[in-house]
Amino acid sequence: MIIAIDGPAASGKGTIARRLAAHYGLPHLDTGLLYRATARSLMERGERLENVDAAISAARGLALTDFDETQLRGAEMGEAASIMGAMPQVRAVLLDLQRQFAARQEGAILDGRDIGSIICPNAEVKIFVTAQSETRAQRRALELKSRGEKVDFAAVLADIQKRDERDSSRSSAPLIMASDAIRLDTTGLDVEKSVAAAIAIVENKTQKS
Numbered sequence: 001m002i003i004a005i006d007g008p009a010a011s012g013k014g015t016i017a018r019r020l021a022a023h024y025g026l027p028h029l030d031t032g033l034l035y036r037a038t039a040r041s042l043m044e045r046g047e048r049l050e051n052v053d054a055a056i057s058a059a060r061g062l063a064l065t066d067f068d069e070t071q072l073r074g075a076e077m078g079e080a081a082s083i084m085g086a087m088p089q090v091r092a093v094l095l096d097l098q099r100q101f102a103a104r105q106e107g108a109i110l111d112g113r114d115i116g117s118i119i120c121p122n123a124e125v126k127i128f129v130t131a132q133s134e135t136r137a138q139r140r141a142l143e144l145k146s147r148g149e150k151v152d153f154a155a156v157l158a159d160i161q162k163r164d165e166r167d168s169s170r171s172s173a174p175l176i177m178a179s180d181a182i183r184l185d186t187t188g189l190d191v192e193k194s195v196a197a198a199i200a201i202v203e204n205k206t207q208k209s
Contacts, residue, residue, distance in 0.1 A: 001026070001107040002122075003202060004115035007129035008175060009078060009163050010136035010143075012186045012194050016129060017111035019195045020202065024109075029064070029101045031112035031119070032081055034094045036072040037062055039080035049083045052090075059084075059093040064101065075144060075159060082163045085113065088172035095119065113167055116178035125205045126181035127198055135187045136160050 003020060007013040014030055021028035041058035042049055049055070071077075084090050091114075098119045102108050110119060116126035131139075137157035145151045167175040177183060182201045186194045 001124050001206065002102055002120050003107075003109040003125045003127070004120045004123035004178075004181075005109065005111040005127045005129060005198075006113055006115050006117070006175070006177070006181070007111075008113075008136065008167065009160055010140040011129045011131045012139070012189075012191070013111045013127075013129040015191055016127070016184075016186075016194055016198045017109050019191075020198055021109045023195075023199060024202075026107050026109050027101070027104060028109045028111075029098065031094075031098055031110055031115065033069065033072055034059075034062060034097065035081035035084040035090070036077045038084045038090060038094075039077065040072060043080070049080055052087055055084060055087055055090050056093055059090045062094070062097065064097070074147065074149060075140075075156070079159060079163070082166050086166055086170040086172075091172050113175040114173035116181050117176055118173045121178070125202050126178050127184050127201055128177040128181040129184050129186060129194075129198075131185060131187040133157065133160055133164065 005013045005017045017028055017030065038055060038059045039049060041061065042051065042054055047054040098110060102110055102120050116123055134157065137153060137160045140160065141151045141153050141156045184197055184201065189197065
């Protein structure tokens with residue numbers, strides 16, 4: 001079984017994906033880490049994030065075991081990943097890596113922004129997780145604060161809105177809800193209720209199959 005979970009930044013899709021992976025005993029890939037790791041590689045080399053050739057080279061050099069999540073989180077890396085994601089050439093390189101992960105015999109759960117629409121269009125279950133931008137900004141601000149980062153809510157909200165615009169308007173694999181995905185609005189839900197709602201969606205879809 002392949003479960004595709006998409007949605008904008010700080011919608012809760014990553015938490016839901018991890019919890020579903022634990023619940024169903026499936027491997028999980030946060031595909032956003034691929035773009036963060038690509039950006040991190042460029043930054044460590046002193047390359048500009050807008051350098052397409054360097055970004056392609058960095059993406060080709062990635063391995064799924066290379067990630068140190070402590071270095072890939074934070075507002076700066078989120079913005080950098082969004083820049084990587086807007087490059088069609090980088091997305092093309094990373095597409096095969098994601099599909100290889102999804103092709104595991106036991107199935108997989110992937111979360112990102114184009115899983116249901118591009119990476120795994122034949123996924124048995126597709127969930128599009130969303131929430132109001134203000135709610136997402138509050139969540140991201142709390143996350144950053146918990147890491148000891150200085151937080152300016154207005155700046156966090158502006159960053160969320162900028163990323164939404166970039167992700168939704170990019171020419172290659174824009175953030176859209178697949179036609180056969182189920183929308184899960186987490187605006188008024190805590191983590192437990194969000195996860196329970198996602199499990200209910202999975203159970204309902206698989207029982208009908």
